[in-house]
Amino acid sequence: MRRADRLFQIIQILRRSTRPVTAGEIAAELEVSTRTVYRDIADLIAQRVPVQGEAGFGYILDDAFDMPPLMLTPDEIEAAVLGAQWVAGRGDPVLANAARDLIAKITSVVPERLRPFIADPTIGTRPCGLRVADSIDLAHVRTWVREGRKIRLLYGDERGERTDRIVWPVIIGFLDDIRMLAAWCELRQDFRHFRTDRIITAEFLDVRYDSRPSVLRQRWKRHLDEKPAVGRNTSPVRP
Template identity: 40%
Template structure:
């Protein structure tokens, strides 16, 4: 890990760990020694971050020079908390961790009074019935979708039939009972929705369908929004 990466991760840790964060806690998170944490804290302070505390007492990030203050009204704060906590509940592990990190970043950027409201928001999200676990690396799928790269995977449909699919991924949709990929299927030569928990062995083909993702997705959404359409996941 480069020193720049380590400093960035240290800032992330300071945002996410309940203050004061001890050097031992931070060192364990970054897989370094406490002595390295002491040096990196001094470096961050030199770069403009306001970090309270000292060795033996723990550290608290007071002000992050890289993130200018933001201001939200109460309803906006509640909406942000609700949305990010919902992502924490329904997202894949990488996306859920990103939601928690984003919430911590927001807390670091807000004035003290609003940071308190963010921490103790009235609204929250909780799911008691877990969604099916994706059978693939969803972060890789999201990147392939963003990059407009054709993918292939093994798929098991609702009747248990197994096929190999090659598709142009258009969007991942988080539904009530499952997560689905909206895509153009080369096998069926048509738009299809695939449940992520039924997908296996995801791989990139090397082919690109750029720059057609946005118009293709727009066409698919228009098609499934028609009253006469009933396109359940494959």
């Protein structure tokens, strides 16, 4: 690996971490010696890159630091294109268009030598197997998830039984053939997962639930950890 590429990768490692990263961890990822990492860190600091820390403790990158956003490696470009391809084929119309716009923006600004990685990627996704249409505006749902607002659902289960519920939306899950809405259900007083094609009607209430969205999401993740069979099941969880 060229020295310039190695310095860039060190910055990337520090930028994606939420804790101090030791020279040993950096060396293991880059497959170099810790002495090389110490020397590279010193060079970055000499170039006024705001790296803080010390040997034995670890290093962090100041949050204010930024680099040109499209200094991408070929692997990063293919990762972005692969993700965008998946979303374009499986996302709701708003997300699908955003994914196509993302690919177009990356194509327009990366150097010419990197464009073949977008035009002729070495990886791809299989065609979407989505069998059913959503019965709820997912773009609207995403806004309500971010704002912490409630939704009233008329929901039909696999037996055709209908229930009227008020839910606190947590996250939308995109599977190969269906989409799921994870939410706290006021009727059941627990987390439930709703297939979006089985939602009969949805009313977006201008009412915030009594929690921050990030806190509710953490509660949902703990719920999955406590019930691993639910977290791993790709079939809908019956409310």
